[in-house]
Amino acid sequence: MNRRPILALALGAALLIPGCTGTGGTAKGADADAPDDPSKVGGSITVLTQRTDLVADGTMKKYAAAFNKTYPKVKVEFEALTNYETEVKIRMNTENYGDVLMIPAIIKKDDYPRFFASLGTQRERSEKYRFTGFTTVDGKVYGQSPIGVIPGFVYNKRVWAQAGVTDWPTTPAAFLDGLEAIKSRTDAVPYYTNFAAQWTLSQWTSVNGSVGCDPQGTTKLAEGDPWAKGADLRVGDTLLYDMVRRGLTEKDPTTTNWEESKPRLAKGELATQWLGTWAIIQFQDAARKAGANPDDIGFMPFPAQADGRFCAVVSPDYNQAVNVHSDNKPAARAWVDWFTEKSGYDKDNLAISPLDDVPLPEVLKPYETAGVKLIELDDTQGAKVKLIDNQSEVGIYAPEYRQDLVDLARGAKKGDLDDFFADLGKRWTETQANLGS
Amino acid sequence: MADTTEKAAFPAVAGAGPAAPAPAPAPRRARVRRGVTPWLFLLVPLALLLTFTYAPIVNMAAYSFTDWDGVSPELRYTGVENYTEIFTREDLFRVFFVSGYYLAASAVQIVAALYFATVLSFNVRFRNFFKGVLFFPYLINGVAIGFVFLYFFQDGGTLDSVLALFGLHTDHAWLGTSVSANTSLAGVSLWRYLGLNFVLFLGAIQSIPGELYEAAELDGANRWHQFRHIIAPGIKPVLTLMVILSISGSLSAFEIPYIMTGGATGTETFVIQTLNLAFRFNKTGLASAAAIVLLLIILLVTWVQRRLVPDDKVDLV
Numbered sequence: 001m002n003r004r005p006i007l008a009l010a011l012g013a014a015l016l017i018p019g020c021t022g023t024g025g026t027a028k029g030a031d032a033d034a035p036d037d038p039s040k041v042g043g044s045i046t047v048l049t050q051r052t053d054l055v056a057d058g059t060m061k062k063y064a065a066a067f068n069k070t071y072p073k074v075k076v077e078f079e080a081l082t083n084y085e086t087e088v089k090i091r092m093n094t095e096n097y098g099d100v101l102m103i104p105a106i107i108k109k110d111d112y113p114r115f116f117a118s119l120g121t122q123r124e125r126s127e128k129y130r131f132t133g134f135t136t137v138d139g140k141v142y143g144q145s146p147i148g149v150i151p152g153f154v155y156n157k158r159v160w161a162q163a164g165v166t167d168w169p170t171t172p173a174a175f176l177d178g179l180e181a182i183k184s185r186t187d188a189v190p191y192y193t194n195f196a197a198q199w200t201l202s203q204w205t206s207v208n209g210s211v212g213c214d215p216q217g218t219t220k221l222a223e224g225d226p227w228a229k230g231a232d233l234r235v236g237d238t239l240l241y242d243m244v245r246r247g248l249t250e251k252d253p254t255t256t257n258w259e260e261s262k263p264r265l266a267k268g269e270l271a272t273q274w275l276g277t278w279a280i281i282q283f284q285d286a287a288r289k290a291g292a293n294p295d296d297i298g299f300m301p302f303p304a305q306a307d308g309r310f311c312a313v314v315s316p317d318y319n320q321a322v323n324v325h326s327d328n329k330p331a332a333r334a335w336v337d338w339f340t341e342k343s344g345y346d347k348d349n350l351a352i353s354p355l356d357d358v359p360l361p362e363v364l365k366p367y368e369t370a371g372v373k374l375i376e377l378d379d380t381q382g383a384k385v386k387l388i389d390n391q392s393e394v395g396i397y398a399p400e401y402r403q404d405l406v407d408l409a410r411g412a413k414k415g416d417l418d419d420f421f422a423d424l425g426k427r428w429t430e431t432q433a434n435l436g437s
Numbered sequence: 438m439a440d441t442t443e444k445a446a447f448p449a450v451a452g453a454g455p456a457a458p459a460p461a462p463a464p465r466r467a468r469v470r471r472g473v474t475p476w477l478f479l480l481v482p483l484a485l486l487l488t489f490t491y492a493p494i495v496n497m498a499a500y501s502f503t504d505w506d507g508v509s510p511e512l513r514y515t516g517v518e519n520y521t522e523i524f525t526r527e528d529l530f531r532v533f534f535v536s537g538y539y540l541a542a543s544a545v546q547i548v549a550a551l552y553f554a555t556v557l558s559f560n561v562r563f564r565n566f567f568k569g570v571l572f573f574p575y576l577i578n579g580v581a582i583g584f585v586f587l588y589f590f591q592d593g594g595t596l597d598s599v600l601a602l603f604g605l606h607t608d609h610a611w612l613g614t615s616v617s618a619n620t621s622l623a624g625v626s627l628w629r630y631l632g633l634n635f636v637l638f639l640g641a642i643q644s645i646p647g648e649l650y651e652a653a654e655l656d657g658a659n660r661w662h663q664f665r666h667i668i669a670p671g672i673k674p675v676l677t678l679m680v681i682l683s684i685s686g687s688l689s690a691f692e693i694p695y696i697m698t699g700g701a702t703g704t705e706t707f708v709i710q711t712l713n714l715a716f717r718f719n720k721t722g723l724a725s726a727a728a729i730v731l732l733l734i735i736l737l738v739t740w741v742q743r744r745l746v747p748d749d750k751v752d753l754v
Contacts, residue, residue, distance in 0.1 A: 086716055089508050104508075106719050111509055196587075198699050252592035254612035254702060390506075390718045398717045403701040412614045412702055 032117035032322040032333040042073035043328035045099035045335060050084035050318065063343050067335065070342075074331045095325040099332040102318035103135065103143045105397065109383035112142040116321040117329055119144060119336065129340070130354050131316035134379045143319030146340050147278070148352035150301075150312045150364070150374070151206035154279050155272040156265055157298040159188045163271075168300045168310070168370065172239045175303035179248040182271045191243050192261055192270040195253035195406055198399035203274055205396045206313065207236030209377050211304045213311035222381035222388065225429050226396070227421040233396070234421060235304065237405055240274075241417055244409035253406055262286035266297060278317065280363050281350045299363060301372055310372040314352055384435075392431035394424055494732075501726035506719040519726035529727070532707050535619055539690045539706075542623035543683035546631050551676075553631075554638035555664055568639070575632035583696030586625045590697075615703030622694050622704055629693070630686070634679055641672035677746050684742070685735045707731055 035041045047060075054060045055078050064076040079098060081087045088104045091097040092115060107115060118140040119125065125141045126132045135143035160166070163182040169175035179190035194200035209217030211232040220226075226233040243249055250256060250270075264270045266287030273279075277299065284294035301310040320339065322332040339345060346353045350361045360368060367374075389396050401424060407413035408420055501519055505512035523529055553571055557564045574582070589595040590611035600607055612618040645667060653663050669676075691708040694700060700709040711731070715724035 089716075092508050106506070106508055108506075108509055114510055195701070196698070198701075250592075252610040252613060254610060254618065254698060255587055255591040255594070390720065393714075393718050393720075395717060398713075400700070400713070400717075407702050410613075 030117045030324050030329070032119060032326075032329040032336075034120075034333050034337055035330040038071050038334065039073070041071055041330050041334055043331045044075040044077065045326070045328050045331050046077050046079055047335065048079050048081060048084075048088060048098035048101040050081060050102060052080040052082055055080035059348075063339070063345070066343065067338050070338065071331070071334050074328075074334065076335060095323075097323055099323050099326040099328055100320060100335050101323060103321050105386070108386075109135075109137055112137045112321075113140070113324075115324055116142040117324045117326070117333075118142055119322070119333065128356060130314070130352075130356055130376065131319070133376075134316050134382065135319050135321070143321040144336060144340050145316030145319045145354055146343070147317050147346045147349055148314045148354060149276045149278045149317055150314055150352065150367075151203065151210070151274070151276045152302065152312065153272050153300045154265065154275050154283055155298050155300060156188070156268050156270070156296050158293075158296045159186050159268045159271045160298070162186050169303040170305050170310075172235065172242070172303050175239065176242055176246065176248070179243060179272070180246070183248055186268075186271070188268055188271040189250050190248040191272045192256065192265070193240075193244065193249050193253050193406060194256050194258055194261055194273065195403060196256040197258040198403070200258065200273070200275070201399045201402040201406070202395075202397050203276065204236050204240055204402055205233065206276065206315070207302050208232045209313040209375065210302045210311050211235045213306035213309075213373060213375065215375050215378050217313070218377050218379055218385055219381045221396075222384045223432070225425040227425040227428070236302070237402070237421070238417070239303075240402065241405055241409045244406050253410070263290035263292070266290055266292040266294070268292070268296070277351055277361075277364070278349060281348075299366070301367070306373075310367075310370060312367065312372050312374050314374050314376050316354070317351075388428060388431050388435065391435065392427045394427055497725045498729055500722055501729050503722045505721045507715065507721035508719075512722075515722065519723045520730070522723060523726055523730055529710065532705050532710050533688070535694075535704060535706050536687045536690065538619040538623040539626060539687035540684065542627040543630075543687055546627045546634060547676075547679055547683060549627075550631055550634035550638055550679075554635050554642055555668055558639060558642040558668075559660075568635075571635050572632040574629050575636075577629075579629070579692040580696055582625065582629055583693055586621075586693075587697055590621055612698055612702065612704075618698060618702050618704050622697060625697070626690065626693050637675055637679065638672060641675040642668055645671040677742075681739050681742055684738055688735055688738070689731060 049055065049060065051060070060078045060080075064078070067076060068074065084102065085104050085106065088097060088101060089106050092104070092107070103112070103116065112135065120141055121139055122132050122136045122141050123139070125144075129144060130148055131145050132141050134145070135141050159182060160178065163178065163185045165178040165181055169178050182188055182190040208221065208226075209215070209232065214220065214232075217232060220231070221233075225231065227237070228234065244253075261270060261273065262283050263286045265273060266283055267290055280297060280299055283297045287294040287297060301312050304311070320336050322329055322336060326332050340354050345351075346358075347361065350363050352360065352364075386397075388394075395401055404413060405420065408415050408417065502514060502516060503512045504515050504518075553567075557568055557571075561567070591597075592610060596611060597607065597609075609617070611621045649667050650663060653667060658666070689708050690706045691712075694704045694706055695709050695712075698704045700706070700713070705713075707727070708731070711724045711727040714720045714727060
């Protein structure tokens with residue numbers, strides 16, 4: 001019996017030595033150059049994607065077939081990952097993480113050159129593409145988002161019109177009045193938090209930038225208190241709090257259902273949800289399936305104006321990148337370029353094109369009519385914001401603190417809103433100070 | 438365990454007292470082969486055990502002394518910093534209050550399982566049917582259970598409609614407040630694991646020789662007496678084991694709250710918190726340390742319990 005601990009210790013010591021971590025990061029700083037002659041590029045590439053739905057219904061195969069018309073010798077295979085972030089993160093401890101992949105949020109910007117091959121310098125790429133700043137390290141770009149998205153409220157136009165609100169509210173107070181009107185004049189739930197789905201609540205962080213119409217929104221997060229009076233996140237979070245507080249949301253948020261919420265909004269049982277342009281097409285599809293009118297799905301900006309104009313932040317979706325360990329870099333690069341420019345993925349998703357000179361999609365026509373100002377946030381401090389967020393465990397990209405906020409608003413958690421914001425702000429700014437800003 | 442195998446392997450040596458004349462030793466090669474044989478049988482299970490149980494634990498222990506984020510090639514050795522952080526941050530330990538709900542539920546669960554096992558070990562009509570009914574929930578996949586019960590507790594869901602049949606219109610959001618959500622979740626886990634406890638108790642009870650009951654009945658013992666003096670002492674080892682498993686299970690409750698609420702509304706358990714540290718905030722080092730701390734706590738609780746209730750030999754006859 002008494003021999004057992006010694007055995008365990010010996011084993012432990014033996015395993016400890018090679019056990020630490022297997023991450024190599026050898027091929028730092030490789031380039032994936034665009035091939036000159038499409039007919040000469042060959043090889044087989046694997047594309048990792050989070051769009052399980054598009055792989056399952058064969059849409060991705062159609063893209064690959066169209067790609068093969070230009071690049072006949074490249075074989076494209078797709079691997080759809082249900083839990084993309086977590087699965088890719090674990091795979092990235094090896095060299096085998098596909099040839100083309102979406103850059104997971106967890107990867108530190110400084111580490112991009114270890115994991116991805118460069119697509120070129122920012123100076124040349126920014127002439128043609130949007131969002132290059134989000135993946136630039138030392139002047140080189142490591143990823144390209146195939147679509148741009150704008151956060152906003154997906155709403156049912158018919159229900160809002162029934163309640164007598166036809167113009168977009170311009171202040172949070174006016175927005176709340178609109179929801180009150182929906183509550184009293186229609187049967188619809190004015191706002192659906194989708195609390196149980198969790199990620200739907202972290203969407204609220206994307207109000208950052210739209211409230212004050214400031215391209216330096218991210219820098220402000222890195223340098224100031226996001227919950228100071230008048231700060232963008234505070235304005236957004238207060239609106240969420242007020243909606244729940246005044247009973248303008250669903251009765252029992254803890255058992256909400258995301259898939260079910262799409263047809264319900266289309267049919268007019270729910271009136272509004274804070275999501276993004278990417279959601280419009282899903283709601284329209286759900287409307288068609290539920291026998292409702294897809295044209296009822298509308299999209300409106302956050303109820304705040306700067307200089308008499310609404311403001312909307314255009315940001316990249318997942319950025320596509322080339323694995324630095326890939327054996328078929330030219331083919332992988334060809335896929336990234338083709339998918340960004342020629343696949344039509346942006347149009348299929350009613351999204352904003354990553355190319356600078358393409359006009360807005362049809363659904364955003366009301367944005368043009370209303371003269372909504374589109375801005376892009378400067379992401380120079382993006383990595384630092386992520387670091388502060390992780391270190392402080394506040395989680396502006398995680399659902400927990402907003403779930404707490406909703407619980408606070410509906411009385412399931414005791415406390416005062418100002419104290420709640422003060423505590424978040426304290427944790428955030430203390431971490432800032434510790435990181436030596 | 439180790440001692441018995443050795444005795445079995447060297448019967449000649451063990452059997453021979455110092456006074457008896459030593460029998461002619463077996464040829465050396467035969468002895469070596471006899472010594473090696475048991476290890477050959479153990480090779481595969483040992484390899485599996487080392488690769489999939491001990492190696493990951495050792496790896497995790499190594500990570501717990503670093504500030505690794507789970508993917509970056511760079512990691513720094515930070516000494517006991519992670520452990521100091523865990524023990525100095527009281528918010529990390531507050532989640533153990535949630536375990537109280539599961540602990541209470543497992544007390545109810547053990548009593549209920551014991552009751553059903555006792556009743557069904559006697560001749561009852563439809564006893565096999567009831568055995569099946571009780572064991573069935575344990576066979577369902579935990580994720581499915583989570584989703585089924587989400588519908589069950591939904592506003593206007595199964596529970597509300599059943600209560601409405603009895604004229605009770607509660608209009609209660611079952612997962613809405615911290616107390617009610619934790620009670621509901623603990624209830625679900627009681628429902629799920631009752632079957633396992635029940636089957637183990639039933640097996641133990643049925644291993645008690647039947648003549649004992651007959652003899653007891655002749656002596657005029659009623660069912661309670663039989664339970665008190667025959668069944669309870671007869672299944673004591675299984676009972677102790679169940680208590681230990683329940684406590685460690687309550688401390689590390691995870692599946693059901695994670696699927697149903699994701700830790701919202703004060704239902705976060707220590708394991709959910711650890712998972713969030715590792716995957717939401719990318720503090721793999723700190724999360725590893727938290728996992729090690731949980732392991733140590735469970736080992737400690739088990740040890741204390743074994744000291745309080747020593748594992749005696751059962752001797753009924």
